[in-house]
Amino acid sequence: MNISVNYSGDYNQLLTSELESKLKAIHKGIHTKSAEGAEYLGWVDWPSTINQEFLEDIKETAKHIRSTSDVLVVIGIGGSYLGSKAVIEALSTPFKKQTDLEVIFAGHLVSGEYLKELITYLDNKEVTLNIISKSGTTTEPAIAFRFLQQYMEKRYGDQATSRIFVTTDEEKGALRSLAIEKGYRRFVVPGNIGGRYSVFTAVGLLPIAAAGYDIEKLINGAKIAEQEFGVFDTKSNSAIQYAVIRNHLYNTGYPVEIMATFDEKLTYVQEWWKQLFGESEGKEGKGIFPASVLYSTDLHSLGQYIQDGKRMLFESFLMVKSVPSDLMVFEAENNGDELNYLSGLSLHEFNMACHEATATAHLDGGVPQLTITIEQLDEQHIGHLLYFYMMACAFSSYLLDINPFDQPGVEDYKTNIFKILKKPGY
Numbered sequence: 001m002n003i004s005v006n007y008s009g010d011y012n013q014l015l016t017s018e019l020e021s022k023l024k025a026i027h028k029g030i031h032t033k034s035a036e037g038a039e040y041l042g043w044v045d046w047p048s049t050i051n052q053e054f055l056e057d058i059k060e061t062a063k064h065i066r067s068t069s070d071v072l073v074v075i076g077i078g079g080s081y082l083g084s085k086a087v088i089e090a091l092s093t094p095f096k097k098q099t100d101l102e103v104i105f106a107g108h109l110v111s112g113e114y115l116k117e118l119i120t121y122l123d124n125k126e127v128t129l130n131i132i133s134k135s136g137t138t139t140e141p142a143i144a145f146r147f148l149q150q151y152m153e154k155r156y157g158d159q160a161t162s163r164i165f166v167t168t169d170e171e172k173g174a175l176r177s178l179a180i181e182k183g184y185r186r187f188v189v190p191g192n193i194g195g196r197y198s199v200f201t202a203v204g205l206l207p208i209a210a211a212g213y214d215i216e217k218l219i220n221g222a223k224i225a226e227q228e229f230g231v232f233d234t235k236s237n238s239a240i241q242y243a244v245i246r247n248h249l250y251n252t253g254y255p256v257e258i259m260a261t262f263d264e265k266l267t268y269v270q271e272w273w274k275q276l277f278g279e280s281e282g283k284e285g286k287g288i289f290p291a292s293v294l295y296s297t298d299l300h301s302l303g304q305y306i307q308d309g310k311r312m313l314f315e316s317f318l319m320v321k322s323v324p325s326d327l328m329v330f331e332a333e334n335n336g337d338e339l340n341y342l343s344g345l346s347l348h349e350f351n352m353a354c355h356e357a358t359a360t361a362h363l364d365g366g367v368p369q370l371t372i373t374i375e376q377l378d379e380q381h382i383g384h385l386l387y388f389y390m391m392a393c394a395f396s397s398y399l400l401d402i403n404p405f406d407q408p409g410v411e412d413y414k415t416n417i418f419k420i421l422k423k424p425g426y
């Protein structure tokens, strides 16, 4: 399994001896768990130390949910839902989402209409809830849970208890107390793993397994990545390469990174990546702003700005070498649409050509870029990819002398809303 990073500039030239020593120190700090924010470095060796009993428990629970439910409603926001949503979307086929269990997300936004419609939608289906909140106090998912819990109790009576699963901190938080009081089955978010690094814990694994995907393979991909990126080699460690390139571009006048893909199934990988990098790096007046586009869609929208607008952007393509199914353009008798010149070309090949054309055009327009390529979209490759991004994010943040594992800025809006809504104590 391989993730390649191809840069439009000369990567080797960036590797000064000063940078090499800084990278070495960062690598050591991450792997000996002595870097700043070390108390949240639990994700680094989580894949290789994951307990088989825990995986079996998740698989059994998922099997039970699948056999008793048509829908699993996952309630969570930020890192408590983006990882599972990213993996499920990347593995699903466009129209037939899951064969026998549908995963629906709630609590990632506040909308009475959404919740009312959801409850109506659930009415003739068998339902299970999984509320996920590490802190157990986040307002948006708590609001959604209040409504959905009431719905479950009205609908299932005492049986509601066995249809509600809670994923939260082992020791603290309102959600933990509520789960104990009600007797809900609990899963733990490890204290040393923050929300945006938690996709390989119960936070991501339970919804992904319930959706019918192979979590052993997902973890296996992450394990391979853990081993691979555990080796300090600036020439072959692609997580380090990606971090070095983006740091160089940031330092040379490009504060915005646009991640571009040609596959709609990767939209939530992009959303997950935005939270990962944005919340990890955007502090102390520093950090690359992570944005995303989907091509060809956005070539007919934001493409104009990228080509010609203010020069502050660099672009990182996320490409997948092979696709699970494809179509080939056929020869039409009258060639009325004048597309016969494309006959014999597969649509995937069209996208590959479009990548080349776009990359060249944007580079000519002053947008430096890199291309990250993975072989295919399956559990193992996605596990590998997500770990790659987490490791690159840690390196990238430390290169900016930022602690990747806190998010003090998020508190400001929370304090304001509590004041506006007169929460006791504010």
Ligand SMILES: O=P(O)(O)OC[C@H]1O[C@](O)(CO)[C@@H](O)[C@@H]1O
Binding pocket: 077, 078, 079, 080, 132, 133, 134, 135, 136, 137, 138, 141, 195, 196, 279, 407, 410
């Ligand atoms: O899992 P929790 O504690 O509900 O937090 C949800 C999200 O809110 C934040 O704490 C702040 O946005 C994120 O870091 C986190 O992923």
